[in-house]
Amino acid sequence: MSAAAEKAMAYDNKGILGTLGREGLLQIILVANTALMLFPVVIMIFSGFKSNMEIFNQPFAIPDFTNLTNYVKVWTQTNFARYLFNSVFVTGLSIGLILVLGTMAAYAIARYEFFGSNIILLFFLAGLTLPLKLAIIPLFILFRDMGILNTYWALIAVYVAMGLPSTVFIMTSFIRTLPRELEDAARMDGASELRIMVSVLLPLCRPALVISAIHNLVPIWNDFFFPLVFIQNDALKTLPQGLTSFMGEYTTDWGVMFAGLTLAAAPITIVYIILSKQFINGMTSGALK
Amino acid sequence: MPRLRLTGRTLWITALIVPPLAVMATFVAYPIGSALAYAFYDWQGLQRGEFVGLQNFYNVLFTEPFASWTQRAFMHNIIVFFSLMVIQNGTGFILAYALWRELPGAAFHRVAVFLPVVLSTVIIGFLWKLFFHPIFGPVNQIFRGVGLDFLAQPWLGQSSTALGSLIFVNAWAWIGFPTLVFLAGMQRIPTELLDAARMETDSEWVLIKKIVWPLVAPSATVVFILLFIGSFNWFELPYIMVGLDGSPFGSTDVLGLYFYRTAFGNQSAGVQDFGNGSALAVLIFLFIAVVAAFWTVRLRKREIQL
Numbered sequence: 001m002s003a004a005a006e007k008a009m010a011y012d013n014k015g016i017l018g019t020l021g022r023e024g025l026l027q028i029i030l031v032a033n034t035a036l037m038l039f040p041v042v043i044m045i046f047s048g049f050k051s052n053m054e055i056f057n058q059p060f061a062i063p064d065f066t067n068l069t070n071y072v073k074v075w076t077q078t079n080f081a082r083y084l085f086n087s088v089f090v091t092g093l094s095i096g097l098i099l100v101l102g103t104m105a106a107y108a109i110a111r112y113e114f115f116g117s118n119i120i121l122l123f124f125l126a127g128l129t130l131p132l133k134l135a136i137i138p139l140f141i142l143f144r145d146m147g148i149l150n151t152y153w154a155l156i157a158v159y160v161a162m163g164l165p166s167t168v169f170i171m172t173s174f175i176r177t178l179p180r181e182l183e184d185a186a187r188m189d190g191a192s193e194l195r196i197m198v199s200v201l202l203p204l205c206r207p208a209l210v211i212s213a214i215h216n217l218v219p220i221w222n223d224f225f226f227p228l229v230f231i232q233n234d235a236l237k238t239l240p241q242g243l244t245s246f247m248g249e250y251t252t253d254w255g256v257m258f259a260g261l262t263l264a265a266a267p268i269t270i271v272y273i274i275l276s277k278q279f280i281n282g283m284t285s286g287a288l289k
Numbered sequence: 290m291p292r293l294r295l296t297g298r299t300l301w302i303t304a305l306i307v308p309p310l311a312v313m314a315t316f317v318a319y320p321i322g323s324a325l326a327y328a329f330y331d332w333q334g335l336q337r338g339e340f341v342g343l344q345n346f347y348n349v350l351f352t353e354p355f356a357s358w359t360q361r362a363f364m365h366n367i368i369v370f371f372s373l374m375v376i377q378n379g380t381g382f383i384l385a386y387a388l389w390r391e392l393p394g395a396a397f398h399r400v401a402v403f404l405p406v407v408l409s410t411v412i413i414g415f416l417w418k419l420f421f422h423p424i425f426g427p428v429n430q431i432f433r434g435v436g437l438d439f440l441a442q443p444w445l446g447q448s449s450t451a452l453g454s455l456i457f458v459n460a461w462a463w464i465g466f467p468t469l470v471f472l473a474g475m476q477r478i479p480t481e482l483l484d485a486a487r488m489e490t491d492s493e494w495v496l497i498k499k500i501v502w503p504l505v506a507p508s509a510t511v512v513f514i515l516l517f518i519g520s521f522n523w524f525e526l527p528y529i530m531v532g533l534d535g536s537p538f539g540s541t542d543v544l545g546l547y548f549y550r551t552a553f554g555n556q557s558a559g560v561q562d563f564g565n566g567s568a569l570a571v572l573i574f575l576f577i578a579v580v581a582a583f584w585t586v587r588l589r590k591r592e593i594q595l
Contacts, residue, residue, distance in 0.1 A: 022493065026387040030394070033384055034401040036461070041404065043427055044416055059427045101309040108305035112298075120306060127317050129581065131522050133545075134570040137552055137563050138323035139316070141335065161316035164309060193301050222409035224525050229553065240411035244529070247415050257419065265412050272407045276400045279407060284470045 041265075048259035055254045070259035078249070080263065082235060083242030090152055090238055091221045094159035095213050101160065102167030102212065103205070107197055109168070110175035111183075121172065127165035132158065136229055143230060154230040155238070159223070163216040170215065170285060174208035175201065214275070214282025221268055239264055324574070328567035335561070345568035349551075355565065361539060362547040369456055369543065370520035376460045378512060381467030382505075386497070388468070389475040399472070403465035410462070414529030417458045421445050448540035451531060455541055459526055467512045474505035510588040514581050521577050524549065544573050 020028070047055050048070055049063035074080050105124065109117050132139075139158065143149045148157070182204075183196045191199075227241040234245065243264050250256045272279050328345050331338035349355045384402060388395050405413060420426050423443035432440040444454040478501065486500050524545030527535060533550055535542025552566030 023390065023392060026390055027392050027394075029383065030387050030392065030398045033464075034398050037401045037404060037465075040416060040420065040461075043420075056425050059430050101312060104305045105309035108302050112302050114299075114302050120310065123310070123318075124313065127313060129518070129578075130317065130321060131518060131574070131577065132317065132320070133522055133524070134548075134574045135317075135320035135324045137327060137567055137570065138320040142315075142320060142323075144335070157312075157316050160312055164313060168309070193298070218407050222407075222411070224409065224411050224529075240409045243409075243411050243415065254419065254425070257415070261412050261416055265408055268407050268409075269404070272404065273400070276403070280399070280403055280469050283403075283406065284466070284473060 044258055044265070045262050047255065048262040050255050050258075052252075052254050055258070070255040071263065073256050074246075074260045074263055078246050078260070079234060079237070079242060080246070080260070083237055083239045084267070086152070086236060086242075087221060087239040090155050090159070091217065093152075094156050094163065094220050095216055097156065097160045098163035098167050098216055099209055099213060102164050103171055103202070103209070105164070105168050106171030106175055107201070110172045111197075111201075121168070124165050124168040127161070128169065132162055133225055136225075140229060150231055150233050150236065152236065155223075155226055158226050158230075159216075159220045163220065166215055167212040170212045171205065171208055174205060178204055210278055211282045211285050214278055215285055218268070218279070218283060321574075324567055324570050327563060328571045330564060332561075332563040332567075335563070337563075341564070345564045346572070349565050349568050349572070358539075358542070358547060359544075359569070362535075362542045362544045365452060365535075365541065365543045366521050366523065368452065369459075369523060370517060372453075372456045373460060373463075373516055373520060374513070376456070377464050378467045378509075378516060380460070381464050381512075382471050384464070384468040385471035385475060386501070388472050399469065402468050405462040406465040408462070410525040411529055413458065413462045414526050417454075417461075418445065418530050421454060445531060446537060448537050451537060451541045455527055455530060458530070459523075462526075467516075470508045470512050471505055474508040475501060478504050506588070510585065513588065514585060517581060517584070518577055521573060544569070548573065 043060065046061075046063050047059070049065055049067050051069075054061070054063065105120070108114075109121050140149070143154045143157070148154045178201060182200050186196045186200050222240060223238075224240040224244075227238050231237055231241065234242075237245070243260065246260050247257055250260070327337070329340055329342060331341045331344070349359050388399055388402075420428050421444040423429060423441075423446060428444065429441035432438065442450055444450050482500065483496070486496055490496060522545055523543050527541050527543055527546055528549075531537075531541045533546055535546050548566060548569045551562050551569055554561045
């Protein structure tokens with residue numbers, strides 16, 4: 001056997017890794033995975049533009065994108081707009097409260113020495129690992145006694161409680177990194193503590209506030225468990241919960257169901273595509289030290 | 290005026306810290322404490338009855354039919370956890386390694402793999418429920434289309450495949466999370482360290498084993514613990530895809546569904562049982578807390594710090 005042939009044999013023996021190289025193999029894995037991730041989403045969007053007949057006969061064909069029948073049906077014949085409003089309202093107010101309360105606690109812990117500050121921080125951090133779902137029975141009874149069962153406030157209370165630990169954690173570590181010279185200078189000028197907090201330090205906290213907001217945005221916006229237990233009134237349902245009643249009604253109309261899913265997925269998907277970097281940072285921030 | 294300043298300062302700190310503390314005390318500490326207490330009482334619907342000691346715990350652990358339901362649900366959670374550990378975290382590590390090489394298109398792949406993570410479980414559950422439809426679902430249409438007719442099964446409708454299908458959907462939805470956490474860990478490995486290691490060895494495998502994995506381990510610890518907590522709290526996805534009873538025939542029943550059914554009732558047996566429900570919640574909670582605590586300590590030991 002000639003040397004060249006031997007070399008060719010050896011090359012063949014290396015199999016797929018040899019032919020493609022390590023980078024080629026990794027690229028194939030990535031492309032295949034991305035296809036697996038996006039294909040279902042694309043089919044969902046496509047099917048929203050199709051009739052039942054088209055979905056069953058040509059499930060993968062590109063639809064006529066001007067056919068908005070299903071979307072119009074979702075928007076006009078169901079409470080969809082109402083669910084969307086409820087989700088925006090509950091999520092927005094919850095995150096607002098989380099950021100205000102979380103920053104207050106974090107600021108006090110990070111900026112002032114006082115008795116018990118470490119214990120208070122630990123108290124907040126303990127909340128990071130407690131699955132509040134398992135306290136659903138006492139929460140149900142508590143909200144019944146407070147008279148806020150079946151109102152927005154039941155959801156907002158639970159979401160704020162769920163979001164505070166991570167926000168206090170993120171904000172405390174961030175505020176601790178800020179230099180003290182700034183506030184000392186302001187203090188010399190006779191600025192009040194409130195003024196120092198609001199005008200000097202808070203503007204510097206914007207990146208950490210964004211991370212905290214996104215860290216809470218996705219779980220609150222997507223939550224289904226707490227509305228399921230606390231909300232019965234259809235007019236108060238949030239998007240994920242409203243989607244379940246909607247899907248129960250249109251069980252045979254596949255086009256409308258896919259259109260509903262697409263519409264429900266649209267708001268957060270669009271925000272995610274615009275802010276993907278912040279989303280990824282915000283959502284993985286709890287797992288990184 | 291030092292005294293006045295001191296009280297002013299105390300007031301200011303109190304004003305900052307009390308409102309957030311009050312929220313935590315009312316909506317986290319108090320409910321969790323009560324959850325523990327409730328488990329020791331007899332309940333008539335929403336009305337708390339007399340103190341019954343460990344009766345509720347005895348019911349759910351040793352009295353039939355509760356005992357075998359508890360056991361079955363628990364076993365399913367174990368299967369879910371170990372499968373996801375391999376599929377979700379294992380594949381996540383490979384994908385992270387591939388993304389770390391910064392090949393062309395890496396930024397796009399990164400955004401794509403994380404997309405399902407931001408979608409609601411409700412959307413994902415319904416989407417895949419339609420996809421898995423035995424006749425009209427695209428999954429079986431693809432299998433039939435490429436001649437793999439034997440794979441065109443009623444995936445969610447038979448006991449042998451239902452739980453596996455749920456696990457697949459969960460992995461599809463969540464794989465982006467471990468991937469990007471691992472990736473962030475890899476990106477923080479100093480280049481000098483990698484270059485030095487590459488001088489020593491040609492084998493990428495040795496490099497992964499000796500350098501990459503140990504340095505990614507701290508993030509892996511958190512990912513593992515979160516998956517553990519998530520697996521034993523699993524509720525939304527099975528609720529949407531197979532219903533509150535864990536159909537077919539309870540083959541997908543998990544602790545989350547079982548707990549919810551016990552506490553709040555369901556259509557077929559509309560009885561609320563807060564006593565047994567609370568006992569289940571306490572048991573799940575203790576199990577998660579104890580395992581997570583021991584495991585964190587163990588995993589932390591193998592981490593090396595830079």
